[in-house]
Amino acid sequence: MTGPVGDLSLVGRLVDASNGTFLGVDDDHNAWVYKPVAGEAPLWDFPAGTLSRREVAAYELSRHLGLGLVPLTVWVDGPLGEGSAQAWVEGEATDLIDLIEPEAVTEQWLPILAATTEDDRPVVLAHRDDPRLREVALFDALLNNSDRKASHLIADGEQLRGVDHGVSMHVDDKLRTVLWGWAGDPLTPEEASRAAVVASLEAPLAPGLTDEEWEALRGRASAILASGCLPEPSGRWPGIPWPPL
Numbered sequence: 001m002t003g004p005v006g007d008l009s010l011v012g013r014l015v016d017a018s019n020g021t022f023l024g025v026d027d028d029h030n031a032w033v034y035k036p037v038a039g040e041a042p043l044w045d046f047p048a049g050t051l052s053r054r055e056v057a058a059y060e061l062s063r064h065l066g067l068g069l070v071p072l073t074v075w076v077d078g079p080l081g082e083g084s085a086q087a088w089v090e091g092e093a094t095d096l097i098d099l100i101e102p103e104a105v106t107e108q109w110l111p112i113l114a115a116t117t118e119d120d121r122p123v124v125l126a127h128r129d130d131p132r133l134r135e136v137a138l139f140d141a142l143l144n145n146s147d148r149k150a151s152h153l154i155a156d157g158e159q160l161r162g163v164d165h166g167v168s169m170h171v172d173d174k175l176r177t178v179l180w181g182w183a184g185d186p187l188t189p190e191e192a193s194r195a196a197v198v199a200s201l202e203a204p205l206a207p208g209l210t211d212e213e214w215e216a217l218r219g220r221a222s223a224i225l226a227s228g229c230l231p232e233p234s235g236r237w238p239g240i241p242w243p244p245l
Helices: 051-064 131-143 189-199 211-227
Strands: 009-013 022-025 031-036 073-078 081-087 097-100 109-116 122-128 153-156 159-162
Touching (some): 031 073, 051 073, 051 081, 131 189, 131 211, 189 211
Antiparallel strands (some): 009 022, 031 081, 097 122, 109 122
């Protein structure tokens, strides 16, 4: 499958999304998440009308790296105009990231922050020390994803699928994620190889974004390679999205 078959027909709206996001089906009854440009809410820090383009760019980066992380995402002229269409993934948000009680933190969990609930119960935001999550952490650092919540990672059998990449690929450092458990860890050979692939990109992987944004992608990859480590929070931008789950 390379995209919707025939025309998209709208089934309903995904009301939890901050932008206009719709569930559609094509002529073969395949389900798609459709995000028209016309439904994008203006953001102070991202150019107007580009969030759907960033969704497609994230898929193309995932595909270029052979990750299979981002579901098939293509540019379409749908019932509400041009925008992105992403293949629907059946599944629930991963349980590899959670708020847990401090005494439940074992060596299998990597704690990110400690907090107190409204009823004064101490909790820890943590994620599993899982290679699938670490793969996502590098991808997000390259993509400059500013909204990696737990709910944006869907368990598709044993595979993780990442969704909602509309606020990524900015030229400024905006990385916000719940996957800081490996911050500062040395790159594995495979991670270094993937960063090198991105650093050597000779052309944009998808249309609709500026040359400066693609150059910033290559620059981030080069910086990660030069440091030899997974990045740490910069301190210039909130490092964790809200809500984290």
